[in-house]
Amino acid sequence: MSILKEYEPIFYPSSVAVVGASSNPRKLGYHCLKSLIDGGYGGRIFPVNPGVLEIRGYKAYPSIAAVPDRVDLAIVAVPAPSVPSVFKECAMKGVRGIVLITAGFREIEDKSGSELQSEIAAIANEARMKVIGPNTFGMVNLHANLNASFTPEFSLVKKGGIGLISQSGGVSHLTAYLSMHGNVGFSKIIGLGNRCNMDFADMLEYMAEDPETKVIAMYIEGVDDARRLVDVADKVTARKPVVAYKVGRFPASNQASYSHTGSLAGKYEIYNSALKQAGVVTVYSCTELFDVAKALALCKIPSGNRVVILSGQAGPGIIVGDVCEDNGLILTSFSKETQEAVEKLLPPVAMRRNPIDLGPAWHDSETCERLVNVVSRDENVDAIVICAAYASANEPLLRGIGKLLRKFAKEKTVIGSFPSPTNVWKKEKVELELADVPVYPTPERAAKALVGLVRYSEALARKSSTNLL
C-alpha cells in the first residue's frame, strides 16, 4: 500500500467520531467538536458521549460501537484511564486513525503513565490504527477543511504549501498565528504529542509524498529514533525542502524537553549537525522556522549564493548586507554592462554598487522597474532582495514594481521587505505573495529567509555531487 493510501483515512477521512464530545465549554471535547463543525468538514460527524442524546444538532452515540456507520478517524478526548477501553472499541469498530488529545501518558512523573502508553500502543499496533498523540492539540488538514484539534481558530489559517510537524501544541498555535499576518499558509499542521506510533520520520515520509505539501517544517524537542529521522530526512530533502527548529540546547531546557515529551532531547549539537548533513535547513526561532518555510514554499531555489540588494532607503540595504555576509552569502559584483546600466539609471547621489540605494529613484517606480530589470538579468546574480519602507511620497512604488517582481520571481529568487502601516500596501503585498514573492516585515527577516534558501540550494548541490561519484 502506498504511504498516501495508508494515511488517507486519517488525513482525508470520510467520517469522524469525537469520543468525549461535550456541550460543556470547560471540556476539551466541546472544543474538538466545535473545531470539526465550524471548520467546515464535509464528511459525517459522530459525537460519542454516553451521557447525552444530541450535541449541536448532531445525534450523539453512547459508544463508538453504537455508531451505525463506518468511522475512519476518532478524535479522543476522555480521561486517561478510559483510553485503553476506547482504543479497544475503536479496534473492534475498524477505526483507522486516532487523534488522542488526552494527556497523562509517558510525559508524567509517575511510571504508570509510560505503562498506560505501552498498553494503548499495543492495542493500536495490533489493530493497525495510526495514532497522533497522546498529549496533543490535534491535527489540521487545511485543504480538506479537517480541523481535528481542540482549537477552532486553526481553521482561520490559510491553505498553502507548508506542512508543519510539531512536538509542541504551543508552537503549533503560535506559528499558525504568525502566519495569519501574511498570505502564505499551511497544508497540514500535525501535533505529534508523545508519539504513540507516529513519529517525525513517519510524517516526513508521508509529507514527502503529499502533493499539497511543498516544504516541511519541524519543531523538535526530543526524538526516540534519531538515526531513522536523519536517514529519512536525507532521502526527503533530495526531493522537498525540510526546515527544522531543534530546541533543548542548554541543560535546563534540555531537561524540560525530556519531561515534556518523555524522550531524551539528546546532545543538541549532534542532532543539529546530523540534520544539517542530511540537508535539513536548521533555524533558531519560531519566526525563522515560519519565515524560511514560507520562502521555500514560494521561491525558486537559487542556483548559488550571489545576492543583489536593492533598497529604497540605504539603512535596510546595509542591514540585509550584514545578515547575508554574516552567513557566507556574497554581495555580487555586477558585470561591466550591468554596472554601466545602473550608473546610467541612477545619479551619482545614490549608492550605485551593491547594496544599491535607490536614492532619488525610491519614489520613481519607472526607474526602479528599469533597475530591477537590469540587475535581474545579470548572470552574476542568483537572488534579489528588495526593500522599501512605505512613505506617502513613495506610495505608488509597490504598484509600479509589483508586476515586474512577479515576472522575475519565475526566473530568479526574489524576496521583499516593504514595511508599512497595517492598512497600507496590503493588497500589493498579497499580490506579491500570490505570485511567489515572499514579503517580510523587516529587512533582517527577509535576509534570513534568503539564507535559508541558499542553505537548501547548497544541500541540493552537495547531494547531486555525491550522486555523481
Place this chain on the structure above:
Amino acid sequence: MSILKEYEPIFYPSSVAVVGASSNPRKLGYHCLKSLIDGGYGGRIFPVNPGVLEIRGYKAYPSIAAVPDRVDLAIVAVPAPSVPSVFKECAMKGVRGIVLITAGFREIEDKSGSELQSEIAAIANEARMKVIGPNTFGMVNLHANLNASFTPEFSLVKKGGIGLISQSGGVSHLTAYLSMHGNVGFSKIIGLGNRCNMDFADMLEYMAEDPETKVIAMYIEGVDDARRLVDVADKVTARKPVVAYKVGRFPASNQASYSHTGSLAGKYEIYNSALKQAGVVTVYSCTELFDVAKALALCKIPSGNRVVILSGQAGPGIIVGDVCEDNGLILTSFSKETQEAVEKLLPPVAMRRNPIDLGPAWHDSETCERLVNVVSRDENVDAIVICAAYASANEPLLRGIGKLLRKFAKEKTVIGSFPSPTNVWKKEKVELELADVPVYPTPERAAKALVGLVRYSEALARKSSTNLL
C-alpha cells in the same frame, strides 16, 4: 542655558515654516506640509514658496524673510543648490532650528557635496542654528503633535517613552510601523541624516534630560566622533537606559554605511565593545532594537539574572529557557517553600520545575494566578517570563491573570508572550502593556527582551561598583 532650553525651539517650536512647501504630491515639500497639518501641530504654520499664494488653506510666503512673524523651526525641502541661500535667510530671520530634508551633500560621490555641506554648516554654526539633517526624513515629537517629516503616517505612532535617534530614514519608518502592532510608543523619532551640526552625542545628551524619554534607542551606521559618543553614553546610561543597533559589520555593508552617511563606520567590533563598556545594551536587529527598548520603557529593571518561566504549553517555555541560558541568564531554583507550594498547586502530570509547564492549569486561571503569586514572592526570582498561546479552551486565562501580572509588574520584572489570532486577547494585551507588562508575539522575542533588561541591570551594577572605588 540648559540643554532642554537650548533645543526647545526645535522640538517645541511655537511656529514652523515649510520652505519648499508645495501642492504637488510629487514634491517632498507637499508631504512635509501635510505631515505638519495632519499631525495636529498646534502652533503657527507658514508655507514658503515663491510660486504660490496659498497652500491647503494656509497663506504662502515668497521667502522666509517675508514671513510676518517669528519662525522657530524651518523645515527645508528645496533643491540642494538653493540651500545655502535659504540658510542665510533663516539666519537673518532668527530661525532657531532647521530640519533639512534635502539630499545631495556629503553622502554623494562628488566632492562638491562635502563642500556644500561645509558651507551650510558654517552659516548654521555662525547663527547658532541647530540643524537636523541634511538627507533626512525629518523628526517627530509625538507628545507635541509635531510631525516635522515627509511622512504623515508618523503621526499614527503612539505617544510613549522611547526616544529613537536614527541614521536611517528607512529604519525609522520600519521601527515606527513595527510599534503600531503593539501599545508602546515613542517620545521623539529623530532622523540624524548626514549630521550637519547635530550628532548622536548631542541627541543623547538632550534625551537624557528630556522628561518624556524613558529609554533611548539608536540605529548607528557611522559616527564622526566616536570618542565623544562613547563618553556621553557612559554618562547617560547611569541615568537612563540606552540600546543601540550598530550596522556595517562586514566589508560590503561597512562600505555602504560610509557611502550612505559620508562617515566611516569604523571597525564594527571596536565600536560595539566600546558601546557595551559604556553601558549601552547592544542588539542585532531592528526587531530587537524595538523589543528591548519597549521592555526598558515599561519594566522594572531586574536586580539580577535569575529567571522563572511559566508557560501554558511546554514548548514556548523550553524556547525561553534556551534563549535565557544562551545569554547567561539563570533558570532559578526555587526555595524549598516555593517548590512545595508549586507541587501542591500542580499535579505530577505537569513540569513542576523551572521552566514550569502549567499543564492542566493552562486553562484554569485561578490556579495560574496562585502560581504566579507563589513564584513571584520567591526571593530567588528576579524576573518572570510568562507565555501562553491562545486556544479557545484557555480564552479566560489572560483576563484571570492580567490583574495579578499588573500588580507584580510594580515589584518584579514581568514579561509576557501571548500569541493569538489578530482580534483575540487584543484588549487584554493592551491593558497589560498599559500596566507595564510588555507583551511579545513569540517566546524568543520575549526572552531576548529580558536579556536586554538584564544587560542593562548588569551595566548599572558595574557602574555603581566602580563608583564605590
